[in-house]
Amino acid sequence: MNKPQQPGRTGVAVIVVAAGSGQRLGHGIPKARVLCGGLTLLEHSLRAVVASKVAEHVVVVLPAHDDVLPDVVARVAADGPGTPRILTVTGGATRTSSVSAGLRALPDSIGTVLVHDAARALTPPGVFARVAAAVSTDAGAVIPVLPVADTIKMIEGDLVTRTPDRAALRAVQTPQGFDAVALIDAHASTAAGGPAITDDAMLMEALGIPVHVVDGDPLAFKVTTPLDLVIAEAVLARAGAPIGSPATD
Numbered sequence: 001m002n003k004p005q006q007p008g009r010t011g012v013a014v015i016v017v018a019a020g021s022g023q024r025l026g027h028g029i030p031k032a033r034v035l036c037g038g039l040t041l042l043e044h045s046l047r048a049v050v051a052s053k054v055a056e057h058v059v060v061v062l063p064a065h066d067d068v069l070p071d072v073v074a075r076v077a078a079d080g081p082g083t084p085r086i087l088t089v090t091g092g093a094t095r096t097s098s099v100s101a102g103l104r105a106l107p108d109s110i111g112t113v114l115v116h117d118a119a120r121a122l123t124p125p126g127v128f129a130r131v132a133a134a135v136s137t138d139a140g141a142v143i144p145v146l147p148v149a150d151t152i153k154m155i156e157g158d159l160v161t162r163t164p165d166r167a168a169l170r171a172v173q174t175p176q177g178f179d180a181v182a183l184i185d186a187h188a189s190t191a192a193g194g195p196a197i198t199d200d201a202m203l204m205e206a207l208g209i210p211v212h213v214v215d216g217d218p219l220a221f222k223v224t225t226p227l228d229l230v231i232a233e234a235v236l237a238r239a240g241a242p243i244g245s246p247a248t249d
């Protein structure tokens with residue numbers, strides 16, 4: 001599918017979903033608040049969005065009644081000239097419902113939307129630029145992917161049923177980029193969703209909309225488990241500065 005043309009919708013927005021609880025990380029606070037190299041995961045993610053310069057509008061989806069994250073957003077938003085307009089909304093019980101909340105906050109001028117996990121805190125700004133450029137050329141849906149290093153098995157119980165051809169598999173990251181109207185329609189047509197919906201591209205696939213891939217980046221890994229946080233701390237310590245700051249360009 002070529003990118004649908006929506007007259008008047010020329011703007012680019014990024015939705016950063018940060019409303020998850022971080023059960024697998026196990027810190028007892030929302031994962032977006034967890035510190036990594038002295039900054040919250042949310043601040044790393046937001047600074048990468050700002051550094052990428054792809055968006056004029058950013059929506060950050062936060063947990064309800066959080067008393068820390070709104071201040072983090074306000075600090076980044078106050079950074080001065082070149083900072084996009086950043087607003088916050090409250091998320092839902094699932095990632096999909098949190099994205100839906102972000103979509104409802106978009107102005108009608110937005111034609112392209114990138115959806116990003118705050119948990120992918122070290123994503124280089126270039127990944128945002130790559131995804132946004134691909135959406136703007138010819139695609140209604142674009143996702144960043146990496147080759148799979150492990151052999152993947154399908155199982156039933158404790159039995160292997162199949163070994164898919166690894167060459168045809170990709171690990172999927174965010175930001176995922178979409179024609180804004182197509183994604184809004186996809187969310188509207190997905191009743192409740194549920195935990196089986198793990199990314200936004202799945203909603204587009206369900207409607208038969210082709211999803212294109214571009215190169216992801218190993219640094220865009222998701223901080224999900226305690227080991228991921230150790231790795232993220234080590235990456236930052238080695239870089240000596242937040243990813244995407246002038247010192248790491």
Ligand SMILES: Nc1ccn([C@@H]2O[C@H](COP(=O)(O)OP(=O)(O)OP(=O)(O)O)[C@@H](O)[C@H]2O)c(=O)n1
Pocket residue numbers: 017018019020021022023024025031032061091092093094095096098099116117118119120222223224
């Ligand atoms: N109800 C939810 C669930 C997830 N997310 C966001 O979606 C991204 C990817 O989710 P994940 O890494 O699974 O985060 P959590 O749901 O917080 O993790 P866990 O499943 O371990 O609780 C995160 O940035 C998370 O904040 C969200 O905004 N709203």
Ligand SMILES: C[C@](O)(CO)[C@H](O)COP(=O)(O)O
Pocket residue numbers: 095117172173174198199200222
């Ligand atoms: C959107 C995602 O990050 C792509 O890899 C992933 O599917 C989120 O899954 P999670 O189970 O909510 O972490």
